[in-house]
Amino acid sequence: MYADIVVPVARGPFTFRIGEGAAGICPGMGIEVRLGARKRYMGIVWRLYDRPPGFATKTAGRLMGDAPLLTPAQMELWKWMAEYYMCTLGDVMRFAMPAALKPAGLTEEEFRRVEYRPATVRYVKLGPSVADAQALHVALEGLHRAKAQQAALLAFCAAFPDGGVGGGELPRSALSAPSVVLNKLEEKGIFSFFDREAAVGAEMPFDRAQVPLAPLSPAQTDALEEVRREFVSQDCVLLYGVTGSGKTELYMHLMADALARGKSVLYMMPEIAMTSQLVARVRSVFGSRVTLYHSRLGERRRAEIYRRLLASGGGELVLGVRSALFLPLPSFGLVIVDEEHDQSYKQAEPAPRYNARDCAVWMARRSGAKCLLASATPSIESYVNATGGKYGFVTLAERYGDGRLPRIAVSDSLRAFKRGERRLHFDKALLDRMAATLGSGRQVMLFQNRRGFAPWVECTQCGWVAHCPRCSVTLTYHKLGDRMKCHLCGYSSALPAACPRCGTLAPGLMGFGTEKVEEEVASLFPTARILRLDRDTAASPARYERIVADFERGEADVLVGTQMVTKGFDFPKLGLVGILHADNLLNYPDFRASERAYQTMTQVAGRAGRTDAGGEVVIQTMQPDHPVVRQVQSFDYEGMVRSQLVERSAFGYPPYGKLVVVNLRHRDERLLGAAAAWVAARMRTLFGERVYGPHPPVVDKIGGENYLEILLKIENGRSPARAKELLAEILKEAAGHGEYRRVFIFCDVDPQ
Template structure:
């Protein structure tokens, strides 16, 4: 009987493809397995089996189906709960299963015919290769990579992926770094006793023969000692021989490469490749497990544990000790044999929390985020499928996709953070919301923690959908920082502010430095200056591909587009009028750093933004130096606002609060309250009361006073009135609809036609199409529509209406090349 498999491919196609299982794979392929399948004439992809069946719909011609080319995994790579989660995500966020697959799997678990390979110049073991493998290797260059598709055409081989996979395993070829990389286990050379000599009598004979070669005899004795051979022989169980690394053996006094080579040549010892893990773990420090909760923490902990399956919002002011409660809840879950997922919004936060958790939980902790090398992420994925998975995972939003066999608790720290939302590419999911769905399907409990909840989350808590638990005081009864508002507009009018720092901020920084305290300066814009302008005619350089001015980066000596990343040389004169008087306007973190060094030359400074933290080690290096007190002033973007905990920070300067207050978005005041309250919370966490200097041109705004008094409820109440009146979340859901094309006329036409086709269904709840604030990115023109979805609407019918209208629109020949996508619950 024929058997068929529906397979998810990492492509934006509406449905999985169906393939026939050849006889030799029948019974071996299971749902969740990886397989290699052909697509089109010469392309091959790694896909995931999502369904097995023996019958086809009457409309499908079985003779036209292609066969699965190769089974990659005998055991499933994807668990049933994961597949169910993928299906929900594709449905809710209106994307395809293939797009979810691309986001979920590390690159090392995917291999496509577009991937490029080149010959490994260090490979020399040609005798182990088959004739077909040798043909592939001979066709490759060591200098330049070649795509598998072109290699397949050149050699006229139907399916080249299995051959390349075996060459990768033998280290004969390497993947191009810029392309998808195939995972290979990390190995090191180990030494073992040959099977023929795992007998005491034979071994005694060897020592008798080695009397004339004392160095070999000594090395063999050292090996037997390291491998605990005496125990293995005493119990007649050679499986007890411990692994011995070649380098460890040769480091011992008297050991030599020559003696080892001689013993290997005599067949007594063998040198072989041993797979070692890339995942780093630490030992726990048991004394940290006994830290007592204070009465307020204990009460919050008890309220959380009594909540059963209801999600809990833990609203605790900054430095109230939320992390200690998390640790206690994690301990409880691990004692019950459950797994825990601890989500954080930013990699910068992961670095500091990782150190704290690893001291408590040691080798029970696994860390997963995109700054780790792909091979490490593959290894952690496979570890979670093994018999000894990490019981505790700390990660950013992508860690939601990891396989969990017994997930019992999900902690979403700083739940209000916009970093939990993926913007591009699809799936455009919010990890906080997705975590709630994952928990519901797995029976896990969810804890959302923050000092400044999202308005929608707080509304759910007050309406009884979540349980609200509050911590209203800082740990140790420390005071919240004093917040001083400086009216920048008035100071400039009086000519009292001739730098980015108000007189009060300058004075407070000097005093903090004199007391050997630390300072954080927050400026949410990187680069040196956001605008370069001709002083004569007002010309400003713009990106050729995006509708945005270029940002001046002084250290790079060039202009950069912050939307597409394109660099431009610094102009020497204005191309419009020829003037050489070009001035930089505004402040970025680079310019603030230069000002700090000019005004406070004695201070040791560091900058933390995207330009200085492009690698995992750079995050750690900056934060560790600041934590050790080697940096006096830390200048940063919003990276410095998120939950960082440093004892010596006394002063926080918010240099330009208006940047977030003036954003044309219904969430502008909410976001400003959250971001500015969070950065203010970095001050005075230990020691004397902290001070925050809040520089703004709009001190009269109600939200400014709400931040000063830390009155979240007042902010929430005012925002709720506005949102109810104008129909915004939490009183509706929003779906943004984007249309993109290289031709502005076609983009506008497509957007208008789509709006006309769906407006009869939604009437005034459909806004637009309009030009967004940035109407062209990467040479693509953009039009935007906003759909407000009332609670009475059926989510399923809305999805059907929108997807059907999109399919009809994109089928029109004159609109070829138009991109139309949906952003559900945008932030």
């Protein structure tokens, strides 16, 4: 027999002969194989057949375990992902399976050391010499001189109405007798011991949690009913609910529905860190059914969860980030994708470069489950799918309870500057609102999407700017540590005392990051207690959670932060949100820049005034008349979508077409350029005008490697699958080309 076996490397599947010892082999099982002379992997049996292939094959090693490690649904997902995202099954396997479940190593010992063995618990039952009540009686009598043994046997028997002769089993630890005593009983055939795989996952006793579901407001009830109605005819529904409308409570009802039917539920969120508030809420209702899954869990824990779910019969509730998509979920009934617009659902690097939201939609459709996408700022793609009838569409337009959408004011920073109404990086309009808010004992949140002190260092005399020697970005000056740092590769250097080019002036610290904002707030409001939330202050998840919890408890008055503050927070005392420099968001050279700017500003603004009517937002910008600023100010999501659709249709961008970006990377700029030109020319022979580039991406050098990209637009109505097949042929040619094969080339399908 032969098998195609998927191995967690970028090539394959590989064909192996299956030896004698592999009785019971079937697709989805783990099997030990060797690639090259020495390296051992656990591979996944993908396909079995009898006809020998027309080439020499090696023989696979032992089967690992006696049941498949993948459900048929998982195998289908892997296959679809590899095709759709133009990568290998091995690429998918690398990410889809917890490392502890797929050991690899050079030697047998190394391999076995990492191999996952589930934790076990020792159990005891009656042994061969105690087959019935009569024998038990005899055994007890026989122990009248060995009191400790007799006591242990009696303790065992007491646990069962029939004394245990009917096959009763107890954990060994329940007997609290010393090993010598138990060993003697085993020697006499009175006890026998065995191991059982430890039950994992239950982190909270099931019956301890159970707070009832919250009663819904009339608007929430209507929306919930509408979602349920839409699910009758649609696999996928988009819930467009403004910030603070209480979408989470809706999810809880839907999850309870599915669980009550014995189905399993996957609740996906962009980042687990932002969700401590939410996790606590879900746990309070569903208790020990909730399994958290994210990359910060240890490898062993991930493997345990995987195995437990694989064996489960349904009724599971998994809360996780994008990688939770790869868990086995027998009896899958519902997937919820919270903040569906969020970019972190897309894995940018490395392969598989998948979008977990899109995979969730596919999976639900495939397995007859339901998928709810939800956001206060849906992605344009999802919105178009929903309003076009491809998905169901439900709106929740009002905030829950006393919350009102905040008042948003726009401040023209240039004008403020000209009138002398600007201090440091703060316009008078924002300063006034800050003073009033702090004066009334409420909290302020300030958003600036740059960390560090000064995002660039420039000679004020000759214009020289400090760049990373390895990447095409400026170095950011960090006051803490007094160094200039590259945010891409980690390179750092001291601040030069004089300009390296003209040697005259001391270089100027330009722009402003969160570190500087914090310092300025301290000088403007000397008594305010300030916290900062960015990658520098929240380097570990524990520190992140501390900052959020401290702010939530009111232990600080001002929270300064980057993107990190835009997500999902619910701070009851937050009265004012300030966006310090909206222009950073507006001027990004990408066709999604306006959509993203709208989403980011609306989300961060949405943190204000969630529990009472007093929320306020001030947006500082040099482009107060920019359409996106206007749209954010008037909560005009539809207006934003309409104007973006006009632009996108003119250029054939999604949703009017699909994009595939061919990325090329090499240290040698000349070789890279030649390879890219060659690939682009080959693409043009097939796709003509639909090919754009090669051109350098926004950041075209990282860690000493140069990047070029070629864009392929596939207009609606053309088969993306066919286009990808043709493209894959070209890339195969490139991989076989004498010179260009040295260039690393990959495709990014549906780039974000």
